Amino acid sequence: MERKTKVAAGEGEQDILISREFDLPLELLFKAYVEPRIVEQWMGTKVLKLENKKHGSWQFETSDAKGNVVFQANGVIHEFSPNRKITRTFEMENSPFPVQLEFLEFEALSANTSKLSMHIIYRSAAYRDQMLKLPFAQGLNMAHNRLQETLSKLTLS
């Protein structure tokens, strides 16, 4: 199976490259990053602010089912070039992680396909590795819960 989303993280480096080819025209891909209501849908977060312009800023917030805020992030936009490029910072609030710098480049591959390349730069290689490990640590919990479910079913039968 071909992997649509690619992540390149060189050992000891402080940056990563994420790339993805979409079955979408370039304008639609870019729109998904610009329209707050669309960003909310695919990011699974609430968009409090999204100023798509140079020196603009953005703010996201996610709450759980009980209404407790579980995730807050914000940043500023340094460069905004429609259908081409967004340069912005990303900061996770209430976390030990320093702000990171993100270069998002959008390009058309054909009339109906497009590509996004994200280049993320972290303060240090160590911080980058910690960030990469976050979904791993969360997944560990979920994977174990699934394992436990399977085991408890086996015990019952």
Added chain:
Amino acid sequence: MELRRDVFQAIADPTRRAIITLLALQAMTPKAIAENFDSSRQTISKHIQILKACDLLEQEQNGREIYYQLNPQKIKEIADFIEPFREMWDERFNKLESIMKNYQSDNPS
């Protein structure tokens, strides 16, 4: 009975999974780890010993303090730790793609 010490035993306990999660963020002293739990320091110390026996932790002496951190080699044994990060983005982008495909058919140009 001799207990087998492997990574799966290490993650079989919620407290140990919580310790792994903490150490995924930064190296910590045993005292700092214990402060995150209601259990006694002795209980947490036992969990740390089990994680050590499974080779999941590396320790580093810094003056009088011992710092624990995850052993990346062993972590790779459980899974390639970048893969969940890639999957997270892949799922997000799949969602983006399907939302925009619907958007396209609802708003034909």
